[in-house]
Amino acid sequence: MVNSRFSVAIHILSLIATTSDKSQLTSDYIAGSVNTNPVVVRRMIGKLKKAGLLTSQSGIAGYGLVIEPKDLSLLSIYRAIDGPEQLFAIHDEPNPACAVGRQIQHTLETVYLDVWHAMEKQLQAQTLQDVLDQLR
Amino acid sequence: MVNSRFSVAIHILSLIATTSDKSQLTSDYIAGSVNTNPVVVRRMIGKLKKAGLLTSQSGIAGYGLVIEPKDLSLLSIYRAIDGPEQLFAIHDEPNPACAVGRQIQHTLETVYLDVWHAMEKQLQAQTLQDVLDQLR
DNA sequence: TTAACCTGTAACTATAATAGTTACAACAGG
């Protein structure tokens, strides 16, 4: 299976965006909504914080969004987490003595980059606010 | 890491398309170019065959393409193999007592479907022939 | 100042995906 970190990140950010009583937002509470372990949540929040998407303070309950939902693209979120660094893996060390083997890696990189760009564009077009709207 | 089956499938099909002496095309030979085990190649070829992309005969060396490279989209290849069945996993059993938890799965499915469609379109636009052209 | 509660993070573990490997049945052709 592919990892679910992107989904968890969006879930966490949605919770923060929609919870008015910030002191309620502990890693434990969030873990209860996501249905995972508080440490998994704190780990993810660490990445989101490092990426400048949210604020937190050691020892104090509550997280805050740095960027308004309507200005926070899903692409920004995707980039903040450790998503798979590539869409498709390329087998390594194909035979350089073979015409196909010699060129296939570079060719596939080009092909996959085009695919990634299409995906990137779609992720850029959707914001956290769009997700919040769909949650109603 | 994400799996490399798509890359291997394209490599195999490229080899078949560019090798004129079909009797040279044994799973062992192909494995030598891809740099993997012959069984991995035969397994992949089994999928491609089942999808109607190539022909083979038990006991006889040589594989043949069913569809011309210019008519074979990368999307067809992608669909033929066991790629990750989804782009992003969705964490399961989020808390139904929570407004976000209750709706997040359905919402994410919609979001991811849009992303997948963008990717699909890009894969549809490229053919095996495009790959072969880039291999020169 | 101490107790309760929180975050941040390291380290370990369990599970599952991936791909490599061995083994062998069945088929083809000289």
Added chain:
DNA sequence: CCTGTTGTAACTATTATAGTTACAGGTTAA
């Protein structure tokens, strides 16, 4: 019948993922 091939099952090794335990250190209030 012998050699070489495909097709496939079964097993193994490696790695990614995420769950878990543990604990250092910050914060607040009694």
